[in-house]
Amino acid sequence: MANHITFIGAGNMASAIIGGLIDSGFSPSSITATSPDDAMLAPVRERLGIHTDTDNNAAVSQADVVVLAVKPQIMRQVCEAMRDSVQRQKPLIISIAAGLDADTIDGWLGGGNALVRCMPNTPSLVGYGASGLFANTRVSTEQRDIATELMEAVGIVEWVDDEALLDAVTAVSGSAPAYFFLMFEAMEEAGVKMGLPAATARRLAIQTALGAATMAKQSDKDPATLKQNVMSPGGTTEQAIAHLEDANLRGTMEAAMQACAKRAQEMAKELSGTP
Template sequence: MQHMKIGFIGGGNMAASLIGGLIADGTTPSQLRVYEPDSERAAALQRQFSVQLAEDNGRLVDEADVIVLAVKPQVLREVCQGLAEGVRARRPLLISVVAGIRISDIDRWLGDGNAIVRTMPNTPALVQCGATGLYANTLVDEGQREVAERIMRAVGLTQWLENEALMDAVTALSGSGPAYIFLVIEALEEAGRKLGISDEASRMLALQTAFGAAKMALESCESSAELRRRVTSPGGTTERAIGILEDGDIRGLFERALTGARDRAQELAEELGAE
């Protein structure tokens, strides 16, 4: 990885987060190339990270061992079709962070036979606390898997998936997940305010509670269920609150919500990957 050149197609939010994470992780800026059509955004990336700017996507493919596809899903087909010739000549490892587009579609647009890792990061990647699901096609070798994992680990935690279909479930769980947690925080804030706590105090207490609980669970060997049991004394305040949430079928609600999100991810993949 020390001598590899990593090229980013698209220099938006996700690319900037990965570049920032990689540099913090020891990658030298001279290993990183970006093609970003918005010249102001490109110049800002160069100023902030001292990365090299490519003149176009074709030049970037000529110079990179690893290509990170970091454009919006709607433009990926056109981008891949434009890259096909260079990719066929050099056969770089391709890593897609693009939501909802299947490896078979990317490979078809690039002209088939490519080593591709599909990833699904989430927005906390922007603060290097992301959660990313990864899936590699059979043309990706062990060394390339390690490279892909190292790149995505630069913005948080990584988990390999056994099959690509699970990517839609990952989209439902961690891809859309930050929004569910924001909703829970919002609901806690509102309920706190209704009980007379000030706006500011309600917001800060709800936020720190969510952060502290996640940190505690991440650092603990115990399951979330066990941690919950430990703060739920018989006959106490937490037990009454949890009972009310369970009576409201909070688990069933989350199951239905994730199933709905998973199904929508499948529909979007069909639409975006259509011929």
């Protein structure tokens, strides 16, 4: 792992990754988080015991890994303000900002940087994240391993060789927690219409999803086989699945994910200023 990691930004995702790193054995004294407002840093400093700083340039000057964890809308301003420090230090740059491609961020930082783009998702906040990663050609094998270890502190990691595939990652995992929350919402509403108390329907739906996900993760069988194992000929599950198939759930899901990926592409152009 790196000797010192600086997080530019100390929001929820940065805090989750920092907490995961510390839980996995990384020393708090080797981590710095920055924010222009010290009041935002105080809770992170007190809870996690890390260094904090309101000066991005000072924090970058001691880092061999810099994690960009600010909103995409202010990324250019932040990067350009610390360009000279990054050029002197030449740390590994890891961006967890959605919608900004590696070349754009690298350009704002002066160019020639080893840069990893990461697409995490919100379950990272509870240690069950799924992150897609892409490395530019300047990232060494050792730096790639550092990025893997860093993001595995909050979940699983999958690398893609083509940066454009991060749009697919966004559709499959980045935005996907909301798909499941929508399903919980719909199942709760249906359960209430059938006579269950809302809280009961919600607990049953969420626990069932947790159980199904755990089974799928631990099993060597594919989801189609696991689904079939729940179904008995002429039984209740078969009827439910037949209705979902007739309603074109697969097509609806594919269309939703295509819309998600398309919007990710549009956002990248908007945020980078590309026509």
